[in-house]
Amino acid sequence: MLQEYSLTASSLKCLELENCPNQTSFDVQKKLELLQSEKTNFIANLFAIYLKRPIVSVAASGLLVFAIIFSSLNSNRIAHTYSNKQIAEADFQIKKSFAQIGKILKSTTNTIEKLVLKENLGKNLNEGFGLVNNLLGENKNEKTN
Numbered sequence: 001m002l003q004e005y006s007l008t009a010s011s012l013k014c015l016e017l018e019n020c021p022n023q024t025s026f027d028v029q030k031k032l033e034l035l036q037s038e039k040t041n042f043i044a045n046l047f048a049i050y051l052k053r054p055i056v057s058v059a060a061s062g063l064l065v066f067a068i069i070f071s072s073l074n075s076n077r078i079a080h081t082y083s084n085k086q087i088a089e090a091d092f093q094i095k096k097s098f099a100q101i102g103k104i105l106k107s108t109t110n111t112i113e114k115l116v117l118k119e120n121l122g123k124n125l126n127e128g129f130g131l132v133n134n135l136l137g138e139n140k141n142e143k144t145n
Contacts, residue, residue, distance in 0.1 A: 050057040082090075
């Protein structure tokens with residue numbers, strides 16, 4: 001296959017422009033021009049729309065400026081005022097919820113340490129180590145005999 005490719009490539013290199021059919025060279029040039037024209041980017045398309053439709057672009061720009069100004073003016077009006085009683089109640093609720101989370105995490109830690117690690121995992125590891133020791137012990141006994 002490599003030899004076929006080499007022969008085809010060498011025969012194509014030997015062709016002069018006059019031997020190449022005109023229609024083929026025109027088709028290739030058209031395809032290359034289409035590929036070059038399709039490579040426009042998003043910013044260029046956006047700029048083209050902005051220039052081609054000035055009424056729409058001015059309306060969109062005005063709407064964008066209005067939205068920015070309105071949001072900046074509106075954000076200054078939002079102010080929360082809480083009483084000392086509300087703040088103290090919220091503080092108490094947070095402390096209570098953190099205490100409950102702490103209890104849950106502590107009981108989970110104890111459960112994992114006692115049940116999972118010591119009983120289930122420990123038994124399996126001990127059995128596995130026992131098997132390995134037995135196998136190694138048998139191999140040592142075979143070598144000494």
